[in-house]
Amino acid sequence: MYAADPNVDTRCYAAEPAGHAHDFHQVVLGGDGGTELEVDGHLHRVDAGAGLVIPAGTRHDYRGLDAANRQLVVDLPAASVALPASLFRRPRAFVIDAALRRRVQPLLGLAGERVSRPRHWLLATRFADDLAQRLHAASAADDARRFPVDRIDAWLRRHAGDAPSLQLMAERFGYGPRRFHDLFVDAFGEPPHRYLVRLRLDAALALLDDSTRSLGDIALDTGFADQSAFTRRFTQRFGLPPGHWRRAAGATMRR
DSSP states (O other): OOOOOOEEEEEOOOSSOEEEOOSSEEEEEEEESOEEEEETTEEEEESTTEEEEEOTTOOEEEEESSTTOEEEEEEEOTTSSOOOGGGGSSOEEEEOOHHHHHHHGGGTTOTTOOOOHHHHHHHHHHHHHHHHHHHHHHTHHHHHHSOOHHHHHHHHHHHGGGOOOHHHHHHHTTOOHHHHHHHHHHHHSSOHHHHHHHHHHHHHHHHHTSTTSOHHHHHHHTTOSSHHHHHHHHHHHHSSOHHHHHHHHOSOOOO
């Protein structure tokens, strides 16, 4: 049994108001035109310069402001890509800067296109890194008063392949191991080791997209002891061995 899959798609919102809630987190990234969303009594405009995080279970009403509006929507079940759970505890608006805009723009034509499962995962993991940077920046004031989720997550993304120990992580951020573990679980939604494994497997998806990279090299580059350990963990999470996943990806579009 593996984690529910993410989904990356383009949507055009009708002018007639509608609304719903769903059991996965959703990130709406502004593309063309504008869309208006009301979440928890707050009205948000999503357009080329703005994005919005909608936590799982949150009712949101929406309507398109332009007939030709197109927004990029990323659906993220809680157990899919590696992102701290604390980023999804409330609706959160964020700015789409030039760098993120360059990632969004080429994908606005996805509507109706048949996208493979590996392609959805690859796109979602790439957006996870972008979203982590921007959402942590938006929540920096909260983190400064409490557990420094932003600094911890950024450090783990840089060092996940090194497989740091709990002791090392705790010392790095000035906590005892037990206290760090408990605060980490509260903020990230799972223990440090499990989150690290998800980060490492997310990174492996991008490396698998490069057909010149051997599975053994990918295993070592992502912090696994050997190819066997990598294959076991990968299969547990995605339901396919990495070699089969690579073949299923086929002609995955490159950046």
